[in-house]
Amino acid sequence: METTDNAVVARPVLAGARAPANGFAGFVRSGATLEMKAFTGVTGDAGGYAVPREIDAQIDAVLKGISPIRSIANVVKVGTAGYRKLMTTGGTPSGWAAETAARPETASPVFTELVPPMGELYANPAASQAMLDDAAFDVEAWLSGEIATEFAKAEGAAFVSGSGVNRPKGFLTGATATAGDATRAFGTLQHLASGAAGDFGANPQERLIDLVQSLRAPYRQGATFVMNASTLARIRKFKTSDGAFVWQAGLSAGQPATLLGYPVIEAEDMPDVAANALSIAFGNFRMGYIVTERSETQILRDPYSNKPFVNFYATKRVGGCVSNSEAIKVMKFAVS
Numbered sequence: 431m432e433t434t435d436n437a438v439v440a441r442p443v444l445a446g447a448r449a450p451a452n453g454f455a456g457f458v459r460s461g462a463t464l465e466m467k468a469f470t471g472v473t474g475d476a477g478g479y480a481v482p483r484e485i486d487a488q489i490d491a492v493l494k495g496i497s498p499i500r501s502i503a504n505v506v507k508v509g510t511a512g513y514r515k516l517m518t519t520g521g522t523p524s525g526w527a528a529e530t531a532a533r534p535e536t537a538s539p540v541f542t543e544l545v546p547p548m549g550e551l552y553a554n555p556a557a558s559q560a561m562l563d564d565a566a567f568d569v570e571a572w573l574s575g576e577i578a579t580e581f582a583k584a585e586g587a588a589f590v591s592g593s594g595v596n597r598p599k600g601f602l603t604g605a606t607a608t609a610g611d612a613t614r615a616f617g618t619l620q621h622l623a624s625g626a627a628g629d630f631g632a633n634p635q636e637r638l639i640d641l642v643q644s645l646r647a648p649y650r651q652g653a654t655f656v657m658n659a660s661t662l663a664r665i666r667k668f669k670t671s672d673g674a675f676v677w678q679a680g681l682s683a684g685q686p687a688t689l690l691g692y693p694v695i696e697a698e699d700m701p702d703v704a705a706n707a708l709s710i711a712f713g714n715f716r717m718g719y720i721v722t723e724r725s726e727t728q729i730l731r732d733p734y735s736n737k738p739f740v741n742f743y744a745t746k747r748v749g750g751c752v753s754n755s756e757a758i759k760v761m762k763f764a765v766s
Contacts, residue, residue, distance in 0.1 A: 486727055488574040489581065496582035498695045499589035502654055502715040504753065507725045511747055515544040515720070517754065519616045542616055546722050548749030549588075549597035553580035556739040577727070577744045589721065589750055590699040598750030601719050601758055602701075602708050608766070611646065611756045619755050620644060621708060621762040628705035628763050635668055635676050641712050641761050642690055649714040649757045654693045656711040658700040665689065703763055710761040718757030722749040 494501040506513065523536045555576035562569060584597075591600040606621040607614050614620055622641050625631015645653060657665075666677045678688045686693040692712070701707040724747045732741040752758065 488571075489578045489727060492575070492578035493582050493585065496579070497586040497589065498697050499656070499715065499719065500585060500721060502656075502695060503589070503719040503721045503750070504716050505721045505723065508722050509724075511548050513546055513548070513722045513749065515546075515753065517542045517544050517616075544720070544751070544753055546720055546749040546751040546753075547594040547597070547599050548722060548747055549595075550745050551581055551584055551597075551748045552743065552745045553577045554741055554743050555580070556736060556741045559733070559738050559740055562740060573729075573742055576742075577729075581746065585748060586697065587699045588748075589719070590697060591701075592750070594751065598721070598748060599752070600750075601711065601715075601752050602760065604752060604755075606708065606760060606762065610644075614755070617752065617755050619752070619758055619760055621760045623766045624761055624763045625765065626763070627765055628703060628707070630664070630763075631765075634665075635670060637761070638665070638668075638676070638690060638710075641710065641759055642692065644759050645713060646756065649717060650692075651714070652716055653712060653714045654695050655689050656695045656697050656700060656715075657709060658698050658702065659696055660702050661700070661709050662694065662696060664703065706762060706764050708760040708762055711758060712760075713758030715758065718752060718754045720750060720753040723747065 519540045519542050522539055525534075525536065527533055553576065555573070557572070587600075588598040589600055591602050592598045594600075594603060601619070604617060604619060606619045608621060608623075609618075610620065622637070622644055623631075624634070624637055630637065642650070642653075662677075666675065668676045670676060676690060677694075680687050686695075688694065700711070701709050703709045727744055727746045729745075730743040732743055735741060
């Protein structure tokens with residue numbers, strides 16, 4: 431059969447002529463140049479690219495689910511590694527005077543500078559090039575899930591017991607004392623004894639009530655209990671003298687369980703009940719603990735160091751510390 435000069439002959443498309451993948455998926459699979467107007471502060475020549483806004487949002491959402499301290503703390507976005515906050519630790523004293531009496535000078539307010547220690551949180555998941563070449567593989571979902579899991583594990587532990595050296599300082603890391611708010615030094619948490627070493631003493635329900643009431647009324651609005659599942663299992667068995675449980679399950683789906691009328695947050699990084707352990711915290715973490723973080727997560731695609739695997743090195747600067755030591759109280763499992 432003859433064909434005319436104008437006839438179109440169908441030929442198979444060569445593999446090298448296929449259109450390259452676009453957007454972030456193309457960068458992840460092949461290292462192709464990525465152009466997105468939303469990126470800031472990163473140069474393509476250096477190989478580092480900011481994670482797109484959609485993936486960053488997924489990471490934040492998962493972090494709140496795995497690292498519960500983040501969901502109840504005061505999270506502040508910062509543009510640099512340095513963040514400072516002023517706290518007033520004493521008001522202006524006043525006094526009474528007669529109508530014609532002299533007015534002596536009163537003291538001035540006292541300020542304290544708060545500097546949350548920051549560190550660089552990183553994750554370095556890897557995938558084989560063969561897996562990345564599979565068109566049915568959801569690269570972005572995998573990458574965001576891997577990074578979110580790694581970040582959440584490290585954050586959850588640091589916000590509770592971080593040393594403050596190249597990482598956040600946990601709220602259980604600092605010193606504690608039995609003194610009340612009026613006499614205790616700023617930055618020192620108040621602890622209440624459980625009444626027994628490594629266990630609850632007599633009338634454990636009353637010890638929990640003392641813990642709640644040790645937090646002054648302005649802070650109790652919005653306060654929560656924080657403990658791990660093992661400690662909560664003990665408390666769920668406590669009953670009042672008339673047989674009622676002190677722990678109350680949520681009445682509807684999505685409503686948190688309550689203890690003495692306050693929500694309970696399970697944080698697996700809280701210590702188990704043991705001698706001198708600070709296993710229960712109660713406070714207004716929105717006012718008592720601050721988390722500082724850069725608003726961007728950065729990722730570097732490295733197909734060279736670990737062939738045939740491709741590593742995705744992601745970093746994010748995160749900091750944290752106690753911002754108001756009067757807003758958080760802890761129970762120490764000791765006699766005093």
